[in-house]
Amino acid sequence: MPFSSKPTEPIRQLLAGIRAFRARYYDRRPENMRQLVTEGQHPEVLLIGCSDSRVDPALLTMAEPGELFVVRNVANLVPPYQPDGSYHGTSAAIEYAVKSLKVSEIIVLGHAQCGGIQGLIRLRTGQKAEDDFVSPWVSIAASALDPYVGPEGSEQEKFDAERLQHTPAIIERAAVRASVENLMTFPFVREGVEAGTLHIHGWWFDLENGEMWAIHPETRMFQPVE
Amino acid sequence: MPFSSKPTEPIRQLLAGIRAFRARYYDRRPENMRQLVTEGQHPEVLLIGCSDSRVDPALLTMAEPGELFVVRNVANLVPPYQPDGSYHGTSAAIEYAVKSLKVSEIIVLGHAQCGGIQGLIRLRTGQKAEDDFVSPWVSIAASALDPYVGPEGSEQEKFDAERLQHTPAIIERAAVRASVENLMTFPFVREGVEAGTLHIHGWWFDLENGEMWAIHPETRMFQPVE
Amino acid sequence: MPFSSKPTEPIRQLLAGIRAFRARYYDRRPENMRQLVTEGQHPEVLLIGCSDSRVDPALLTMAEPGELFVVRNVANLVPPYQPDGSYHGTSAAIEYAVKSLKVSEIIVLGHAQCGGIQGLIRLRTGQKAEDDFVSPWVSIAASALDPYVGPEGSEQEKFDAERLQHTPAIIERAAVRASVENLMTFPFVREGVEAGTLHIHGWWFDLENGEMWAIHPETRMFQPVE
Amino acid sequence: MPFSSKPTEPIRQLLAGIRAFRARYYDRRPENMRQLVTEGQHPEVLLIGCSDSRVDPALLTMAEPGELFVVRNVANLVPPYQPDGSYHGTSAAIEYAVKSLKVSEIIVLGHAQCGGIQGLIRLRTGQKAEDDFVSPWVSIAASALDPYVGPEGSEQEKFDAERLQHTPAIIERAAVRASVENLMTFPFVREGVEAGTLHIHGWWFDLENGEMWAIHPETRMFQPVE
Structure with missing residues (x-):
């Protein structure tokens, strides 16, 4: 029992x-x-955040009940559109938020010191992981590391592995970008964005300093929100 | 863009x-x-809740940052243990919470007026759904309806469909039970429970009256928490 | 400077x-x-509370800006009606609340562990105080101790002094009663109460247990609020 | 009853x-x-604020129980030091805070749209008031208007009366200054200030814009706090 x-x-x-x-x-x-x-409920915002206990979306934004429709998973990841009938929890929530609730905003909220992204960095730089689910799950964003990691088994890869352990923010943000791109593979998301009824936001929270960063709509670079 | x-x-x-x-x-x-x-972070609690904007775990429990490791998906579902290498967001979070963070409590938190469970009732009583992800996802708990719905295509099924639309609480709670049972199919969860280091809780929030119900450890029935 | x-x-x-x-x-x-x-502002409530940092009226009642018109002084005392042209801060606030703001409720809120009442007990049992203002101020409620303290200089007085140091709640509540009675000496308060447009409440907060007590309208005894 | x-x-x-x-x-x-x-209690701060329901010190500063020892009266006034044995509630609280609790900070907190100051302006510009306590009480700060109002009965006085009704902030701040000056007439306050163990602050809250102003320690002018 x-x-x-x-x-x-x-x-x-x-x-x-x-x-x-x-x-x-x-x-x-x-x-x-x-x-x-x-x-x-009539929330205007779908927020896709991390399960990390330190980055609670409602506390962080001072939300009240009814304001945020929230998905939380390890490393705030959005998988690509794969309507294959198997269990896709995050995709189901996105579908429900956009098609049933008709939210006008989707926020992907990453953050510093993300344990899931640390796992992704280790995984992508050739270190073995002994888990059933975390590694496959975070590998959603594996390609986001391509620009930052040398070829498999190379000296450069070892060097990058070391380096990225100490500068994970670059990967945390790249993973937010990857999720934003995956969001756009959902036909109903793309339609809303193109119609101007749905806006997508890529955010990253600097846990050390309490500052929010966002992808700038024009430069597409992450910048602190004033 | x-x-x-x-x-x-x-x-x-x-x-x-x-x-x-x-x-x-x-x-x-x-x-x-x-x-x-x-x-x-050193949270003691993993909470698996619904994405519904009205049932925010941090607000509902007056949590502070650092206290709750939270998964939120449609209808607060836990899929069965399927270590097949594909994307299992909820399972990854459970694995991370239990194996890396060593939480001592897992709460599955259901609630009244759950849109995901409404979808499940429609699905399970023969009504077609036009979606890519929500129906497959909520079907995780489909078997939980077995005691409450007549055979496919029967008159009883039609009657039950009608009835359950008006008394969904019974299914919302059955789905919490199903998720609790699925939790126990994860070897590392079962081990912790059997060792006494991990405790599992099935909760259901009565949105109308603001009362929390919990599965009683002995009778295993849902009861209001004093 | x-x-x-x-x-x-x-x-x-x-x-x-x-x-x-x-x-x-x-x-x-x-x-x-x-x-x-x-x-x-259109507050419905005038609350007369103590300056004590542990018994903040807004925190204690979860008030929002605009809800409570608040007087705070040492020992939440109301002096008797003395329209002599000198500086009466508490009386001015009562007058403003009742005549200008037309509040419908006046609450006198006492509490456990009140330093001002401790001073009053010492004062009333013959112990010298070296202060300019606290002793004269708390003496507003001096007569409230009459039923509990023996004649000046008597053995009984010494005994009562000792006893009351350890059971100050009885005096804290008697002082609330005294303030409620003084409130009724203000003509505009009495008129409102008699007209049924103004209600007076005597409360005492049990700091140790977090319980609020109130003067029961019929028995006129202090009782815990359900 | x-x-x-x-x-x-x-x-x-x-x-x-x-x-x-x-x-x-x-x-x-x-x-x-x-x-x-x-x-x-061991508060470090004595705050002397207005009874106005919109300017609650605990809400305004996000205080927790135990942090602020608070006096609230009409127009956040401090009377001059008058140890004459009569009822001086505000002076008693100042004495208790400084001598018994040994606070290190005293804040006089004024604010925009103060009804008490409106009364003072009317009073000081020759308009009759029909009250027992408010007028005598706010007259504590009457001399603060001297620089702003022409001689009694003069044309200038009428003009100033009209003008000040529309620009009361200047008087609200002058009254804070007057209270700060009165604070310094208390010997135990002056001693603390001169010993460097007690600091006095004159603040004014701009209710319209949510900005706090403070008397600058060097220029002694009110300035917005960054």
Whole structure:
């Protein structure tokens, strides 16, 4: 039987948090939740973020319930469009957000110190990984490293492996670009973008300094948002 | 070029939220973020929740950055263990949380009014869906409906389809159970549970009343958490 | 020159908090402040609380800007009605709240571990105080101790002094009662109460347990609020 | 009997807020309150603010319980040092903060659209007021208007009355200066300032734009804080 019989301390604290949420959002100021229950959700934004506990989209943007439709996976990756009938959780969420909820904004939110991207760097520079899912998953962005890593087995590859371990931001951002490009392979995304009803944003959060960077629409380079 | 040149209103507001986050977490009370940057993340909890904008795990539990490692997908589903080398985003996050971060708790958090589960009910009762990803994805929990739906094409099936549209909570909870069972097919999850170092929780949030329900460890029935 | 030339750490942090406030209330969600600026304040509640840093009315009640008109002084005292032309800060605030803002509720909010009431107990039991203002100020509630303290200079008084140091809650609540009674000496307060347009509440916050107590309208005894 | 028998809507909401506070500060994250209960309060800052519901010191500075010792009265005024044994609430709080709590900072926080200052302007320009307490109280700062208002009964006085109704900020700030000067008449304040252990700050909050202004330590002029 997988269930523990007595709440552990972390669970006890989360349940206290839920009591506070109920007192705050259902009793103290019920308007917002009441409307969300009656009328359903109408978020304008789909945010694709990382599972990392330090980069919570709602906290980071001071969102309220109802504002952000959120996908979170390891390394905030978007796979390419592959309608093959198998389980594609991220693609399902993108489809639901764009076709059912008709969001007007999609944000891919990367960040510094990403463990998934560290795994990708190791993987792409020839270091073995012993896992079932993380490596295949992060390999979605493997080609993003092409400009930064020498040929397989070369001296340059070893050198780059070393270098990138210490400057992962370049890869974290390249992976955001790759996800943005994969987004555009979804026909319903491309249509919305071309019709001007859907806007795509590539962001990267500098965890050390608390600064957000975004892909500039013209230069297409990452720049700090003022 | 997929990028819009001027921030739309929702984006402008999110950027204002980020300024508030920075002022709050980096300037006003920097201790927490500073530690999370220096020492990395050490969350105790993996939470698998829905992308629905109304059920944000951090808001709902009053979490702070660093506390929850979060996966969010449509209908908070866990697929079965399938280490076949293809893209399994949710499984990758579970693997990373359990093996690398060594979380002690896994919460599967379902909720009322779940659009993904509505899709599953339609799908499972013979109504055609025109989508590429949502239907295959939610079919992860299809067998959870078996006790509640008559044989394919039967009169009972039609009746059940109608009925379940109006009482989806029973299916939303059955889907949480299915995900909890799928979790146990992951060898590293099962090991942790059997060793007593990992605890699994099935929760369902009553959006109308703000009450959390949980699978009781002994009766295994959903009950409101006091 | 009384001004320091470089912000100290506490000031630096408050200024960071103000930046967060501006980003949150002026940029992220400007509606509330915009309305309060355009239409002026219309609070329904006057709260008379203690200056104690642990019992902040806005935090304690999760208030937003515009909701509470607040007086804070040592021991949350209301002096009797004395329209003698001298400086009566608390009385001025009561007058402004009732006559100009037309609040419908007045709350006198006392609390456990009140330093001002400790001073009052010492004062009332014959212990000398070396201060210019605190003792005269808290003596507003001196008569509230009459039922609990023996005659001046008596053995009983010594005994009571000792006892009350360890059970100050009884005096903290008696002082709230005294302030409520003083409130009723203000003609414009009495009129509102008698007309049914103004309601008075006597509260006491149990700092140790986080529980609020209130004077019950019928029994007039302090009871925990459900 | 002054107590209403059934909670009105504003009271019901405040009680819900208190439930949220308890869940948040006593159950979810109890460390801070537990320490404040065990060790008592040790605020570093005394803030003297206005009762105005729109300028709540804790919200404005994102303070937590325990950080700010707060006096709030009409127009955030400090009377001059008058140790005459009568009721001086603000002076008592200053004395308690400086002598018992040994705060290192005193902030006088004024703000735009101050109703108390409007009353002072009317009073000082010959308009009758029908009140018992507000006019005597705000007259604490009456001399602050001397540079801005012509002689009593003069044409210039009428002109200035009209002008100042539309530019009250100049008087709001002059009143902050007056309070800062009155603070320095308290011997224990002056001692602390001269010893360098106590710092005084004169602030004014621009309610329209969300900007804080402060008296510059050298020029002594009000300037926006970066």
